[in-house]
Amino acid sequence: MSRDPITALTYVLPHRVLSGLARRLAYSEHPAVSRWLIDTVVRRFDVDLAEAAASDPRAYASFNAFFTRALREGVHVADPAPDALLMPADGRISQCGPIGHPDERGRIFQAKGRSFTTTELLGDAAAAEAFDEGTFATVYLSPRDYHRVHMPWTGRLRETVHIPGRLFSVGTSAVAAVPRLFARNERLVCHFDTDFGPMAMVMVGALLVSGVETVWSGVEIPKYARSITRKDYRGRDIVVERFAEMARFNYGSTVIVLLPPGVADLVPGLAPEQVTRVGQRLATMRPR
Template sequence: MPLSRLFALIQYPLPHHLLSRLVGQFADCRLPWLKNALIRAFVKQFKVDMAEATEPDPTAHATFNDFFTRELKPDARPIGEGVVSPADGTLSQFGAIEAGQLFQAKGHRFSAMELFGGDGEAARRYLGGSFATVYLSPSDYHRVHMPLAGTLTEMVYVPGRLFSVNAATTEHVPNLFARNERLVCHFDTEYGPMAVVLVGAMIVAAIETVWAGQVTPLSGEVRRIRFDTPVCLERGEEMGRFKLGSTVVMAFAEPATFADDLEPGAKVRMGQSLGALPGSDA
């Protein structure tokens, strides 16, 4: 049996949420000796470039989570044209939404309706549209930004498991992104509806948004929150952050033309142009 499949299988019986909350307690610890030891070990292990951060001293952060979600210097990530990457990471997959299905990995697809928490009406808006998935590894910058300018219309919390979302698990756990805990953020844009889905994962202790603060963990039921007072965000503006790593799935109602030099598995940076929608520049 391949090690990647074994890694995926052993995750099924694990207490995902308990493990994630325990890790979250350590990540929020303010004991200087402990949080500094965690931060120094992480910087060494993952070769974190602190020169990009507004606070270059990693131990100056009050907690590991504060270090992990550190702010970058204003010029560290230029914002491109058209649809831009919402985060630093790996462009796992991208392409057309075919018959309401998004491509996960070889042999695996998942439905937009399941991704959106069973919302068939929302899923129908994306028939014939496009998607892109960006995986954030532990070493990446962990704030999430807007792929396009948009106005938030609804946020949906969808409960679920917390499988790892790395390549090994993506290849072997069906419906992974529609199975894990997630936040579905629906936006109106100049180019039609857009959904940005923040997918939780193993040891992701919390997901935050700029408009609601920390949202997960919540109870085990779908929660829908509409926004009558507009929340308007520009392309490249911060929209949320992961406390430890995870994945962002973007869905667009219109068919996107992705850049010719992109391929699944490509490394991308926040603000990098991924392509264009009809009527947008790239």
């Protein structure tokens, strides 16, 4: 167990009970509750409301409405180059690189010598095989960030997989201390078919995160899962365009992008702790 007392405490906390309570507060439209929560987060995390479509914090009926706020048109601009695969979220890079780093087939680097397998993350060995020796990028969204996740590339939705798990914090200290954290937390795996092959977008839940919503199905988490739940979207022709919103978090968390081998190269110099913006170049597509 970690020597960090806060991270150590999360091993024994009732994760879902706490997240359920946080959800009730987040959705409360009682003015005193919503105003206190919004003002606290704006002040503590230095939230830039000038970017928001509604810059007045009193314009939001609940804390969740504030947290999942839309931004003004033009705040995000997609890299115009046709070979630019885009960053999915505002936040910062947690880790990125080859799947198999360092020389461990099928493993994704987490932090400080910790890693987990693609099979563990996706809950499916067959699906994971398509990403062997491919590329990953893990983006952490802090409480100050815009909490909508956008598509790096145009994709046709094939399947979602809701995988049950814990709700550990995904902050820096927890990522460094909790083994296989992203493969242990509750998450929604979204599989897309693209013109270069499969692409997976993994929405990872965290402590006090009340939910994940998608643009095609609405609320996916909660209800918190007790077993793996799959939804097959083949034949329904759900296409989400490059740069379009695909999902959102209620409170900060993490999105992981998985790409198959040989299709794209990460932007040179992209490194942990680097600040990210929706629409900037994440990777450059190779000629096909």
